Structures are given as structure tokens and as C-alpha cells.
Amino acid sequence: MGSKKERTREHILEVSYRLFAKNGFNKVTMKDICEATNLSRGGLYSHFSSTRELFEAILEKINQKDEMNFQEEMERGISATEILKNALVLMEDEMNHPEDSLSLAMYEYAGSVETDLMDHFNKIGEYKWTALIEYGIARGEFRNVNVSEIVNIILYAYQGVRMWSRIVNMTSEVFASITNHIKKQLIKEW
Numbered sequence: 001m002g003s004k005k006e007r008t009r010e011h012i013l014e015v016s017y018r019l020f021a022k023n024g025f026n027k028v029t030m031k032d033i034c035e036a037t038n039l040s041r042g043g044l045y046s047h048f049s050s051t052r053e054l055f056e057a058i059l060e061k062i063n064q065k066d067e068m069n070f071q072e073e074m075e076r077g078i079s080a081t082e083i084l085k086n087a088l089v090l091m092e093d094e095m096n097h098p099e100d101s102l103s104l105a106m107y108e109y110a111g112s113v114e115t116d117l118m119d120h121f122n123k124i125g126e127y128k129w130t131a132l133i134e135y136g137i138a139r140g141e142f143r144n145v146n147v148s149e150i151v152n153i154i155l156y157a158y159q160g161v162r163m164w165s166r167i168v169n170m171t172s173e174v175f176a177s178i179t180n181h182i183k184k185q186l187i188k189e190w
Helices: 004-023 030-037 041-045 051-065 070-075 080-095 103-112 117-138 147-164 172-186
Strands: none
Touching: 004 030, 004 051, 004 103, 030 041, 030 051, 051 103, 051 117, 070 080, 070 117, 080 117, 080 147, 080 172, 103 117, 103 147, 117 147, 147 172
8 A cells, every 4th residue: 555655645646636626726725735634734845845746746647547548458459449439438527527627727837837747748648649540540440530630629629628617517418529529530430
């Protein structure tokens, strides 16, 4: 299970994730995190020196944990259609839970901190989706589409919905329409 220090760090990350998802990046303070985690200031600061460092650790953890690791599935020869459908189920589930979204916090973070971290994560997303779509085309499962165009639609429609669903009531039908559109654009047999 790890050392007490590792467990405390994980607890801080989990609790802070919920705070950032609920309040955004700019409204969360180290004092808020101390109160929510029941840690003293010294206890918290022994793990993280600022909300920026803490938020970046959350983003890095999310990136490492990425449930949409297409590369491993492609190397195992799994159908591109199956990989896509599984990824879209995850995306649709995330869109259905705006309360868990860090989109607002990421937007605020990017606007208040000098860093190219968001560009870095975006490039990872572009690379991952491009590889999957090219894999599907090469296997004859996907239509021969403009890959960068469909990657843009996937990434930015998803992030847009994650952001807007925080301020506009959206139904699961809206989310399904987005994922169905992606399937129609890509899957030959759809």
C-alpha cells in the first residue's frame, strides 16, 4: 500500500482534485486544502509548496493513469473499432459527470501560470488519437478521413462539452450525439 508519506500524498491529491473540480484553480488555496485534508500547514507543505505544484501533480497523475492507452491495445492487435468504442464510452461517461471535470481549473491554470504544460498534454492527446485513427484506416476498419480534422473534432468537442456542461444543462442525449457522430465519421460499418 506504500508508506505513510505516499498514502498522505495520494490523499492530498484525491481531495485536492475534488476541490479543483468544484471550485476551479484560482479559488482553491493551500488553506482550503489543509482544511479539506485535515492536515496542518506544515504537513501539507512537506508534500507540496503551492497550489500550482499540487495541480501540476494532479495533471501528471491523470496523464500517467490514462485509461485510454491505445498503444498497448494496438500492439496486442485489438480491433480499432473496439478500441474506439471503449474510448467513446469512457468519454461519454466523463461528459455525464461535469462535477468531476477539471476543465474550468485547467482553463484558469493556463491563464494564470506561465507554462506550456497544457500544450504538452494536448500534443499527447493529438498523438494518441492520430495513431488510433491511422491504425483503424490501415486495418480497413475506419474510413479514409482527414485524420487531423477528426482528431480536432474529438479533442475539442470533448473539452468544450466538459467546460460547457459545468454551466449549461446538457442531457445524456447530447453526449451520445457527439460520440455517435464520431463513430459515423470513422467506422465503415456504422
